[in-house]
Each structure stands twice: as C-alpha cells, then as structure tokens.
Amino acid sequence: MINLDLPTVVISDILKTSADAHIVTDDEGRIQGANRLAEELFGYGPDELKGEPIEILIPSDHREHHRELREKYQSSPRGRPMVSGLELYGQRKDGTVFRAEIALNPVETSEGLVVTSTIRKIDEADISEAYFRMLLESAPDAMIIIDEQGKIAIANAQSEEMFGYGRHEMLGQPVEMLLPDRLRGKHVGHREGFAAQPRLRPMGLGQELLARRKDGSEFPVEISLSPVRSPEGHYVSSVIRDVTERRRMEREIIAARQEAERANKANSAFLAAASHDLRQPVQALSLLNGALRRTVKDERALEMIDSQEHSLIAMTNLLNSLLDISRLDAGAVSPELEDFPIQRLIDRLSDEFARQAQHVGLEFASSSCATVINCDPNLLAEIIQNFVSNAIRYTEKGRVTLECTESDGDCVIAVTDTGIGIEKDQLDEIFLEFHQCKAPGASKEGFGLGLAIVKRLSDLLGLSINVTSDIGRGSTFSVSIPAANRTVVSEEPESLADDDIHEDASGLVILIEDDINVANAWGMLLEAEGYSVAMAASATEALALVNHLHESPALLISDFHLLDGSTGVEAVSAIREFFDEHIPAFIVSGDTSKVVKDARLLDNCTLMCKPIDTNRLLSAARLAVSTGVVPPD
Numbered sequence: 001m002i003n004l005d006l007p008t009v010v011i012s013d014i015l016k017t018s019a020d021a022h023i024v025t026d027d028e029g030r031i032q033g034a035n036r037l038a039e040e041l042f043g044y045g046p047d048e049l050k051g052e053p054i055e056i057l058i059p060s061d062h063r064e065h066h067r068e069l070r071e072k073y074q075s076s077p078r079g080r081p082m083v084s085g086l087e088l089y090g091q092r093k094d095g096t097v098f099r100a101e102i103a104l105n106p107v108e109t110s111e112g113l114v115v116t117s118t119i120r121k122i123d124e125a126d127i128s129e130a131y132f133r134m135l136l137e138s139a140p141d142a143m144i145i146i147d148e149q150g151k152i153a154i155a156n157a158q159s160e161e162m163f164g165y166g167r168h169e170m171l172g173q174p175v176e177m178l179l180p181d182r183l184r185g186k187h188v189g190h191r192e193g194f195a196a197q198p199r200l201r202p203m204g205l206g207q208e209l210l211a212r213r214k215d216g217s218e219f220p221v222e223i224s225l226s227p228v229r230s231p232e233g234h235y236v237s238s239v240i241r242d243v244t245e246r247r248r249m250e251r252e253i254i255a256a257r258q259e260a261e262r263a264n265k266a267n268s269a270f271l272a273a274a275s276h277d278l279r280q281p282v283q284a285l286s287l288l289n290g291a292l293r294r295t296v297k298d299e300r301a302l303e304m305i306d307s308q309e310h311s312l313i314a315m316t317n318l319l320n321s322l323l324d325i326s327r328l329d330a331g332a333v334s335p336e337l338e339d340f341p342i343q344r345l346i347d348r349l350s351d352e353f354a355r356q357a358q359h360v361g362l363e364f365a366s367s368s369c370a371t372v373i374n375c376d377p378n379l380l381a382e383i384i385q386n387f388v389s390n391a392i393r394y395t396e397k398g399r400v401t402l403e404c405t406e407s408d409g410d411c412v413i414a415v416t417d418t419g420i421g422i423e424k425d426q427l428d429e430i431f432l433e434f435h436q437c438k439a440p441g442a443s444k445e446g447f448g449l450g451l452a453i454v455k456r457l458s459d460l461l462g463l464s465i466n467v468t469s470d471i472g473r474g475s476t477f478s479v480s481i482p483a484a485n486r487t488v489v490s491e492e493p494e495s496l497a498d499d500d501i502h503e504d505a506s507g508l509v510i511l512i513e514d515d516i517n518v519a520n521a522w523g524m525l526l527e528a529e530g531y532s533v534a535m536a537a538s539a540t541e542a543l544a545l546v547n548h549l550h551e552s553p554a555l556l557i558s559d560f561h562l563l564d565g566s567t568g569v570e571a572v573s574a575i576r577e578f579f580d581e582h583i584p585a586f587i588v589s590g591d592t593s594k595v596v597k598d599a600r601l602l603d604n605c606t607l608m609c610k611p612i613d614t615n616r617l618l619s620a621a622r623l624a625v626s627t628g629v630v631p632p633d
Helices: 008-015 036-042 060-075 127-138 157-163 181-196 244-295 299-329 342-359 377-393 450-461 516-529 539-546 568-579 593-599 614-627
Strands: 021-025 031-034 088-091 097-109 112-121 142-146 152-155 209-212 218-230 233-242 338-341 363-366 371-375 399-407 410-417 464-470 474-487 508-512 532-536 555-559 585-589 605-609
Touching: 021 036, 031 036, 036 088, 036 112, 142 157, 157 209, 157 233, 181 233, 218 244, 244 299, 244 516, 244 614, 299 450, 338 342, 342 363, 342 371, 342 377, 342 399, 342 410, 371 377, 377 399, 377 410, 377 450, 377 474, 450 464, 508 516, 508 539, 508 568, 516 532, 516 614, 532 539, 539 568, 555 568, 555 614, 568 585, 585 614, 605 614
Parallel strands: 363 399, 508 532, 508 555, 555 585, 585 605
Antiparallel strands: 021 031, 021 112, 088 097, 097 112, 142 152, 142 233, 209 218, 218 233, 338 371, 371 474, 399 410, 410 474, 464 474
C-alpha cells in the first residue's frame, strides 16, 4: 500500500494525465474524484460522480455483495492487478452494463485512506480473451498467475476450491501465502532465481512440494511453471495439482509390495524348510523300508513291506508335487541353462521307468539321439518324468515309448502310450491343478498335479508343449527344446542293475547326517546291505571322525545342509583332502537348484534328491564302491 502525504485533490490532478479511466474513493466508498475517461466510460458529466457511493457504478443486483467486499477490503487494503480473472461488471448512467477489468491501488494520505481504481472496459468481441478466460476457469487443475513481484495476479475457481480462499483474498497477495510458514522464506529465493532465469518446468519432476490451505492444513502438490510475457510485464503461470490421493495410493502400493515381499520371503523360508523338514521323515521311512526288505524273510511280512512301499511312493509323489507347485508359484525356481547331450537324460529316465513299466506289465522303449540341447537338465527331466509317469498310470496294456527327433532346429521329445486317451473337450483342462481324466478306465492314483507342474515348467523354460490323443487308442505328449549347434556320439549307458555287480557289498561308508532318525535309518539300510558305517553330524565332526579310522572310506554320503551351518560339499571336500583320495560321494538333499549348482562343483560326486529310491541308491553305491566312480545323475 502506498503512503503519501498528499491531499486527494493533488492525487486526482495526477490521475487526469493517465490514459486509463480512474476513480478515487475515500474510506467510506464515496467517490472523491474521477478523470475524464472515467466520466465518459460511465456516461456522467464533469464532477457529476463526486460524492456518490462507488456502488452507483455497479449493476444493481451486485451492489450489496460489492458493499460487503469493499468493507472487507477496507479492513485489509492491498493492491490488486488489472488482470485478475474476476467476473466484474460496470453500469453506465443509462443503465447499460458492460464487462470490466479493475485494478485497485490503496493510498494512505494525510486525509486518510483513499483507493484508486483503474477501469478498463472489456470488449465482448475480443474472442481471444474470452476464450482465455473460459480455458482458465474450465481447467481441471488450479491455475495461478503471479507478476514480477511474486504477487497473485490471476487465480481460477479451482484455486479457490483447492486452497479454501476466496479469489478476492488471494489477488494481489504474495504467492507465499499458499505455502507453509516454514517454507516461505526459502521459496522467495527460489522464486527470484526462477525470475532471473525463467524456463519451462514440467509437472512431476519427483520434487516433494507442499502447499497450505486457509485452514492451515498442508497437502502435497505437483506444480508446473511457465514464464509468460505480455505488454503489461512478465508473469509466471503455475498449474497446481493436489496429489494427496495419488500419494496415498502410492503408499498403499508400496506397503502392498513390501507385504508381498515379506510374504514371498516367508513363503520361500517355508519352502526351504519344507523341502528339508517335510522330506526328512519320509526319507527315514524309505530307508527303513529298504532295510526291512533286506532283513525280513517272511513272505507275509514282505507283502506288508511292499504295501508300505507303495504308500510311501504315493506320499512322496504328492509331497514333491505340492512343493514343486508352491516353489514355481512363488518364483523360487530359477533355470540354469547349459548345453548337454539329450541322450544322457534319455538313458537315465529309461533306466528309471523301464522297471516301473515292467512291474505293471507294460513294454517300455526309448530311442537314441545324438542331439545336444540347451536347457536346464533337471527341470526338463521333471517335465519328461511327468509325461512318462502319466503314460504308465493311464495305460492298462501295450507300451510306452520315449522318442527323440529333430525338427526345424528343435529337439522334440515325445512320450507315446497305448492308454485310454483323452476327450477333446478336456485337452485344455488337463494342465489345471487337481484335474484328472474322467474317462472309463482312468487310474484313481495321482493327484492331478503332474501336468500343472509341466505347464509351469514349460512356461518358465520357454518351451512348447503339444498333446494329441485318441480315445481308446492312446496319447502323445511332446516338448520342443532348442538344439545346440553341435552333436555328440551317444555312449552306452552304465547300467545300475544289481545283476551287473556280482561282488558282495562291502567297504566303509562315511555317513554325514544331522537328523538322528534319518542317520539311524541310513545305518540300518547300509549295514543290512553289507557295508560298515561311520556316522557324523557335521563337517567338523566328520573331520574329527576320520582321525580315528583305520581304513580309507569307499564311499561318502552326506546331507547337503548340516548341523553347524556347513554343507555336504564342504564335508566331502575336507575328507577327500585328509585322505588325499578322490573318494566317490553322494550329496543328498531336497533343496533347490542352488544345491545342484554347488554339488556340481565336485568331481566324482552325484546329487540324490530326497526321498531316495533305496534300490537305485544301493545299485549306485555298489557301482561306486566297485569302480571308484559314481554313476551319472
């Protein structure tokens, strides 16, 4: 507010030289003077307005509201720039109404407060200005324009709603009124820096900005700044967006993601524990079943052992399937791709399933293939195992074949059976959890998880799965794997059949297992087979044990996770170093691919997954002890 020690008449004389219409009013709102342009604008003669209330120049339906605004203004006078964005109107002497833009400038004189009003008629034909005002008022965000002094020159309706101020309360005020008190001083420096180097600043630059409402409440905002030049000077246009709701949603998303991460970690911890702890009792039962089979001679008791083994196999399959599904859904499985000859996998699976097929009266055949593929051998083996297991389960008579062919740079592994077949309307459903074929003759065994696991694994590996089937004639399940750019000559597989090793089982086996029940079951099985067994619970204990041995061990068998936090890999390495011998070793675990990776760092060592097939284990042990070399996986 200007403070001048000048009489009103002097001020009026000065205004007569202005190119705009000016009216001077006293603190009671009475007109003290008007220049010629103002008299002409409103249609009055010289000095005809003097002494009249300013409301005489306001349309009659706006006069009472204007009087209220004027009284508020008198209590807190402040400058208001010409470009205000307000809907203002003037009324001429003849009663006609026109749009106007009015600037206010309070002046303190020796005669009291006077207010100088500068009035400009807005030409209704000025379409650009009307369009500008329409855009300003219809904008979805708050828009505030400040002048070179940092005072609010224009504020749209959304600004009033956002900040809780009336437009008349904001106009002419420093823009810092819209900031928290603690930020105002710092903002003045930012504003002056921007004025010195004005540039476009888009919204959403990651800055944490706060605004303040009239009631004192604070809220987060995003602000874009645009420098604007006009004949009246330099302005800065700011678009302000309340991001309270978005920040709330962001916090909820972050909290949900953190909760999901915590749940995923808990799930991963559960799966790691389940892979070990749930398999331990099943492992002990399997080992005890194998030990009983080698010590019991009574036929009735052997039948009971067979029945027990059948139940153990069913329980093992269900446990493995549930854990596999959980690990895949939790994203806890990471493929480890490598180039390897597919024949190695075919040989191992053929040896495993030939006896199973023979046991139920089926023929089993496999083909030879010299292709080298690029895939995760363990995950691919699980896909093919599920194919073959299903084929045997759903085939009453005939044969199951495992074939390998090359097609368009891919290696196609197909499992064909002569079983019951699948209805066409079920082909899209067989890969769902717990879905089982309802065709006559379908096996009641299984849990409908095998193909669900196949689907997840194939998606994880990026492999293509195909199914063809004829009711009553059989089905073919195939998977296509990228072939590597080389081939190998297939080698005759080393058989693990008991008949191939004629010597009696003998020799010292060092067993490293921290679960006493599982360790005892291991001991019973190995001793029943003819081995002598020395036991330890950790790598440290195993090293202490070997100092008291009078012979070198023929075989090392170790659980992967041991009591003192050590691993079977460490235990095997330490024992080998002590004896300075490349002793064959089995690493046993129900853990994830990390174990596979670590165990493969050891030569002459194979990984066995819990629960272990005791017949296969003992055959592998005979071969390892006899030759000093472990059989391939």
